[in-house]
Amino acid sequence: MKTAPYLLSLPALLLFAVVVIVPLGMTVALSFHDWGQYKGIVPVFILKNWREVFSDSYYGEMFWRTFRIALLVTLLSAVFGAPEAYILNRMRSPWRGLFLLVILGPLLISVVARTLGWALLFGGKLGLVNAVLQSLGLISAPLPFMFTETGIVVALTHVLMPYMVLAVWAALQRLDPQVENAAITLGAGPVTVLRRIVLPQAMPGILSGAVIVFALAASAFATPAIIGGRRLKVASTIAYDEFLNTLNWPLGAAVAVLLLLALVLIVFGANRWVERRYAQVFG
Amino acid sequence: MSRNGPLALCYHALFVAFTLAPIIVVCWVAFTPEGYLSFPTTHWSLRWFRAIARYPEFISAFWRSIGLGALSSVIAVAISVPAALAIARHRFAGREAFTALFMSPLMIPNVVLGIAFLRFFTEVGLGGTFTGLVLAHIVIIFPFALRLTLASAVGLDRALEHAALSLGASEWTVMKRIILPLVLPGLVSGWALAFINSFDEVTMTVFVAAPGTETLPVRMFLYIQDNIDPLVTSVSACVIVVTVAALVALDRAYGLERLLVGRSGADGR
Numbered sequence: 109m110k111t112a113p114y115l116l117s118l119p120a121l122l123l124f125a126v127v128v129i130v131p132l133g134m135t136v137a138l139s140f141h142d143w144g145q146y147k148g149i150v151p152v153f154i155l156k157n158w159r160e161v162f163s164d165s166y167y168g169e170m171f172w173r174t175f176r177i178a179l180l181v182t183l184l185s186a187v188f189g190a191p192e193a194y195i196l197n198r199m200r201s202p203w204r205g206l207f208l209l210v211i212l213g214p215l216l217i218s219v220v221a222r223t224l225g226w227a228l229l230f231g232g233k234l235g236l237v238n239a240v241l242q243s244l245g246l247i248s249a250p251l252p253f254m255f256t257e258t259g260i261v262v263a264l265t266h267v268l269m270p271y272m273v274l275a276v277w278a279a280l281q282r283l284d285p286q287v288e289n290a291a292i293t294l295g296a297g298p299v300t301v302l303r304r305i306v307l308p309q310a311m312p313g314i315l316s317g318a319v320i321v322f323a324l325a326a327s328a329f330a331t332p333a334i335i336g337g338r339r340l341k342v343a344s345t346i347a348y349d350e351f352l353n354t355l356n357w358p359l360g361a362a363v364a365v366l367l368l369l370a371l372v373l374i375v376f377g378a379n380r381w382v383e384r385r386y387a388q389v390f391g
Numbered sequence: 392m393s394r395n396g397p398l399a400l401c402y403h404a405l406f407v408a409f410t411l412a413p414i415i416v417v418c419w420v421a422f423t424p425e426g427y428l429s430f431p432t433t434h435w436s437l438r439w440f441r442a443i444a445r446y447p448e449f450i451s452a453f454w455r456s457i458g459l460g461a462l463s464s465v466i467a468v469a470i471s472v473p474a475a476l477a478i479a480r481h482r483f484a485g486r487e488a489f490t491a492l493f494m495s496p497l498m499i500p501n502v503v504l505g506i507a508f509l510r511f512f513t514e515v516g517l518g519g520t521f522t523g524l525v526l527a528h529i530v531i532i533f534p535f536a537l538r539l540t541l542a543s544a545v546g547l548d549r550a551l552e553h554a555a556l557s558l559g560a561s562e563w564t565v566m567k568r569i570i571l572p573l574v575l576p577g578l579v580s581g582w583a584l585a586f587i588n589s590f591d592e593v594t595m596t597v598f599v600a601a602p603g604t605e606t607l608p609v610r611m612f613l614y615i616q617d618n619i620d621p622l623v624t625s626v627s628a629c630v631i632v633v634t635v636a637a638l639v640a641l642d643r644a645y646g647l648e649r650l651l652v653g654r655s656g657a658d659g660r
């Protein structure tokens with residue numbers, strides 16, 4: 109047996125064993141511990157937290173809200189992001205690079221700063237968009253945005269959109285423009301070309317982008333925390349509250365582990381479905 | 392290749408406006424001369440940028456973020472190079488599992504990682520320390536570092552090494568004179584991408600940082616939770632400017648597409 113690759117990976121393996129696997133195991137164990145206001149964390153094995161998460165309708169509602177928001181964000185970014193990736197792909201050299209930078213760049217700009225922008229556009233007394241719409245007489249009262257699900261969905265769509273554009277863009281890179289031209293030569297209209305040639309080839313990109321966006325939206329923290337405030341909670345902000353405000357760590361750990369499990373199931377399920385569906389085409 | 396029609400270009404313009412609007416608005420409000428949030432139209436002022444100087448917690452958080460990003464990215468890249476060489480050039484049992492493990496921080500929600508780190512660091516006595524922050528950041532930026540070091544390790548031409556070896560170079564000389572110079576651009580880009588990701592990370596860090604070890608995004612987040620005023624817009628504007636500058640530099644040096652899409656830029660187009 110060769111030892112070289114194991115020796116080479118050893119530093120990274122050690123790091124991940126100690127700082128990822130052990131802490132995750134400890135978190136799972138923590139979710140089975142008892143907790144009380146005065147006694148703190150009691151290291152026993154009980155199902156109290158899990159029973160609470162599954163029986164209390166508050167958590168059911170909150171998880172349902174989390175996944176509803178994630179689904180809407182995924183749909184919106186697919187519907188609006190995929191056409192943009194296609195348009196970008198058809199651009200010529202200087203513009204293409206420039207707009208790719210403009211559209212993908214925000215991925216690396218602080219989420220806090222980007223969410224703050226949405227709060228400034230719609231929130232409070234300032235709300236630029238509301239002010240403009242009101243002065244144009246299009247609306248009579250400001251559109252509610254802060255502390256609403258709509259607000260979280262819009263801001264999260266903005267934050268995660270670049271991932272969708274990126275995924276579809278990567279898929280379109282493999283598309284041979286000659287196939288489109290061939291279809292046109294054979295008499296296909298632009299709609300037929302889009303529907304029968306471009307869309308099927310972009311679909312794996314849209315689906316893999318959807319999986320990424322869904323996973324990130326369901327576990328997003330900063331955006332729902334800022335837009336949703338203290339009133340509208342999602343899974344990650346509940347876990348945060350339990351850990352840093354109520355200090356009921358075991359219950360917070362149960363919420364976090366459940367979120368992780370749900371996401372792993374959904375992401376793996378979706379990936380397998382995508383692979384099976386496209387295995388014949390691309391295999 | 393066919394061109395985009397006018398309808399497509401309109402859509403594109405709207406899309407770009409949607410993408411940029413929140414970012415521009417933050418920078419715009421930052422120049423207000425008023426004591427409250429407003430969009431300056433006739434009078435512009437730098438008062439809120441000067442005001443940052445009166446809030447030492449932002450300044451110290453900024454330097455902590457820079458130090459944390461620089462240090463954890465260096466360590467992440469240093470650890471990723473041998474791992475990348477192992478994955479790129481050896482076929483061994485567990486190779487796929489190792490790769491999946493090293494990429495797992497991309498799959499595990501940052502909020503879950505934050506909770507796991509908080510629990511772990513409190514138990515081992517690293518709670519709220521800078522050391523804890525560095526360890527946590529190395530983990531979450533490791534996939535970015537590994538992706539780029541892996542891309543350059545895969546691209547290495549082994550004939551060059553064989554040539555050096557046959558000319559009498561030692562293994563160490565080959566490493567120093569052949570391998571490292573060839574993978575260096577990948578290492579630098581990997582470092583930069585890891586740095587930006589560390590610099591922007593808030594979700595995981597908010598759990599691990601304590602008062603006194605808060606990073607800039609965490610400080611901004613906690614500030615916004617209490618109230619939104621022009622001060623936090625001017626701090627955000629500075630962060631945006633710094634990130635955009637780094638982005639443009641990175642795009643020039645390596646190509647943003649290659650950086651973000653990963654292999655597809657490299658595999659021969």
